[in-house]
Structure formats: C-alpha cells, structure tokens
Amino acid sequence: MRRILLLDDEMNVLLALQRSMRAHLAIPDLRVEIFTNPYDALQRVCACEFDLAISDYRMPHMSGVAFLQALKDVAPNTIRMMLTASTDFETAMSAINDAQVFRFIPKPWHLAELQTNIGEALAQRDSLLASQGLQPAPPTPLTPQELEAQRLEAEEPGLLKVNWAPDGSIIL
DSSP states (O other): OEEEEEEOSOHHHHHHHHHHHHHHOOOTTEEEEEESOHHHHHHHHHHSOOSEEEEESOOSSSOHHHHHHHHHHHOTTSEEEEEESOOOHHHHHHHHHHHOOOEEEESSOOHHHHHHHHHHHHHHHHHHHHHTTOOOOOOOOOOHHHHHHHHHHHHSTTTTOOEEOTTSOEEO
C-alpha cells in the first residue's frame, strides 16, 4: 500500500489533485489523505507513515517550507514535494536547503509531469529505505473514513467508483 499526504489551504486544489492521482496513477492500493491545516497533517504523520507528502507553499497558518521542515524532523523517510505557483528563487532555495524538497510541482500542474514526479519520488523512497536496510512499514490501521468506504463497497460493489471526464465532470 502506498500512502500520500496532500496539504493545501484550498480544498478545491486538494480535491482536484486527489482526483488526478486516483484516476491517472497506476498504483495499486493507493491511499491519498488531504489536509487544509498543517497541524492536523503533522498530527496524522505522527500516527501513520506516509511515502510522500506534497505541500502548498503559501498557507495562512504555516508556510509549506516550515511544514515540510517539521515533517522532515518527524518522518525523515517521507519524501517531500512542494506545490507552488511561485517562481521565486528564494522560495526554491529555502525549500531545498531547509526541508530537502525532492521536487517542485507547479500550479497548475501538468498530468504527465505529476505522474513522473510521483513515480520518481516513490522510487526514491524505496531506495532510501533499502539503503537503510528497512522494509516499507506494514499497513497502518485504516481511518474511519476508509473503513466506511470498504463497508460501502462490500455492500454495493462499484458504488465508490467514479468516472471522471477530463474537465472534472462526472461521467454517468
């Protein structure tokens, strides 16, 4: 199982990014958790292990660099990526030097780049764990939402499968 954490103060961005990942990443048993509050995200990181964390740069409570730097201290084996509309050199240098950001994802993102960057990030994580003689963590307990989704899917197979059109609309 792969687990990805997404952090952005804009829920629409999170939902669009989550949809893109679920629809276009060929990763079996992918879990994508979204957060609008960096403190909630850090609390969740303390409860379970994530392969990858992607954070927006500009947020009201804490900058993305500060969040990823805190994440590096709490979960050093989680690969960190920055989602940003900023092209400021200082932003990039700060993220690389302070939080050891693996890649930058521009807003708006391009699907092919997103797929490539996430694939490379997950390969980097596997390599990092292997170099430390570690194996990926055993599956963490499911969240209440994941348990409910499993129950609903068992009750009504296909209920949670959504076919998304390229423009974001739902295909019935």
